[in-house]
Amino acid sequence: MANLIENKINNLEGIKEKNIETTEKISGQSLDIVKENILKLKEIFPEVFCEDKIDFERLQDVLGNYIDDKEERYRFEWYGKSQAIRMAQTPSRGTLRPFREESKNWDTTENLYIEGDNLEVLKLLQKSYQNKIKMIYIDPPYNTGNDFVYKDDYKDNLQNYFEVTGQVDDDGNKTSTNSESSGRYHTNWLNMMYPRLRLARNLLKDDGVIFISIDDNEFGNLKKVCDDIFGEDNFLGNIVRATGQTTGQDSGGLGSSFDYVLAYTKISGVDLSGLPLTEHDLKRFDNEDERGKYAYDQMRKTGSNDRREDRPNMYYSIKDPDGNDIYPIAAAGYESCWRFRKKNI
Incomplete structure (x- = not known):
C-alpha cells in the first residue's frame, strides 16, 4: 500500500x-x-x-x-537612466510571425530577416540567441534632430501608442521627432540607445564583438554609454571612416569629412587577428618566418622626382644585416633617394 x-x-x-x-x-x-x-x-x-x-x-x-558609498563618484548619469534600465529588463509580450510567402528558400536558408521595432525584437531574441551571437553591427540614429521618434513604451501596440502620444496625425503620419530645440535632446537619445545596447550585449558570445556607427553629434555620449554597459576595458578601438563629403564648413568651425565605428567586446582579452590572406595576398606575401607571411617591398623612390637632387634629405646610408652601408642607387647608376626620411626608416 x-x-x-x-x-x-x-x-x-x-x-x-x-x-x-x-x-x-x-x-x-x-x-x-x-x-x-x-x-x-x-x-x-x-x-x-x-x-x-x-x-x-x-x-x-x-x-x-x-563598494563605493560616497555621494560623489565617477559615473555617467542622465535623466531617465533608471527607467532605461527597467525598460531593458521588462519582458516583451510581442510575437514574431513568419511570412512564408515573402521568404526565399524557406526550408534551406540559414538567414533570418526580422522587421519590427528593434527594442522589442532584441527582447524576443533573448531566449533563443542569448550568448550565441559572434558579431553585431548596428547603425543607430545619429541624432541629427529628425532621424528618430522618441519615446519608448510598448505596453500597448505601437500604432496606438504613437496616436496617444501625439506622434502621428489622423492619417498615421509621424508628427514629432527628437528636435534640437528639445530640452532633453541628448537625454532622449541616450534613453533610446541604452536599453538596446544592454540587450545587444546579452546576445553576444563571450568572445563576441559589436560595431556601432556614429558621427560627431553623439560620439562622446556613445563612448561613455558603451563604457558603462560593456566596460571601458572592453573597448577595442575606433574606426574612422571617410564619408566622401565635408559638412559643417559654414558653421564657423571645422568641417567634418568622417564618421566613426566604435568596437567593443563582451569580455576583455578578445583578439581581432584579422582576416585570412586571399589568393592574391598569398602571391605577394610569398615569404614566411616564425612570425608569419611577409613580402619584400621597394624602399627606393622610383618614378618622377627620384633623384638625389630632387629630395636631398632622402639620400643617406642604411646598414644592411652584414653591416654594410647601402645607398639608394638607381639601376641606371645615378644617385637616387629613399621613400622615407631617416628618422622614419
Whole structure:
C-alpha cells in the first residue's frame, strides 16, 4: 500500500513538472532578464541570499573595499537612466510571425530577416540567441534632430501608442521627432540607445564583438554609454571612416569629412587577428618566418622626382644585416633617394 501511494505521489510530481515545463514553453513573454541576473548572482554569491531575496549588507561585506558609498563618484548619469534600465529588463509580450510567402528558400536558408521595432525584437531574441551571437553591427540614429521618434513604451501596440502620444496625425503620419530645440535632446537619445545596447550585449558570445556607427553629434555620449554597459576595458578601438563629403564648413568651425565605428567586446582579452590572406595576398606575401607571411617591398623612390637632387634629405646610408652601408642607387647608376626620411626608416 505504501509503495502504491509513493508511486502515485511520484506520478503527480511528474505531471506537475511537465505542466511547469509546458507553461514555460508557451509563455508569451520574452526572457525575464532580471530573473536571469539574480540566478547568475546566486551562482557567484549564494551566501548573500536570504531565501529568494538579496541581503545587501552581506553583499557589501563580501565585496569589501570594492563598494563605493560616497555621494560623489565617477559615473555617467542622465535623466531617465533608471527607467532605461527597467525598460531593458521588462519582458516583451510581442510575437514574431513568419511570412512564408515573402521568404526565399524557406526550408534551406540559414538567414533570418526580422522587421519590427528593434527594442522589442532584441527582447524576443533573448531566449533563443542569448550568448550565441559572434558579431553585431548596428547603425543607430545619429541624432541629427529628425532621424528618430522618441519615446519608448510598448505596453500597448505601437500604432496606438504613437496616436496617444501625439506622434502621428489622423492619417498615421509621424508628427514629432527628437528636435534640437528639445530640452532633453541628448537625454532622449541616450534613453533610446541604452536599453538596446544592454540587450545587444546579452546576445553576444563571450568572445563576441559589436560595431556601432556614429558621427560627431553623439560620439562622446556613445563612448561613455558603451563604457558603462560593456566596460571601458572592453573597448577595442575606433574606426574612422571617410564619408566622401565635408559638412559643417559654414558653421564657423571645422568641417567634418568622417564618421566613426566604435568596437567593443563582451569580455576583455578578445583578439581581432584579422582576416585570412586571399589568393592574391598569398602571391605577394610569398615569404614566411616564425612570425608569419611577409613580402619584400621597394624602399627606393622610383618614378618622377627620384633623384638625389630632387629630395636631398632622402639620400643617406642604411646598414644592411652584414653591416654594410647601402645607398639608394638607381639601376641606371645615378644617385637616387629613399621613400622615407631617416628618422622614419
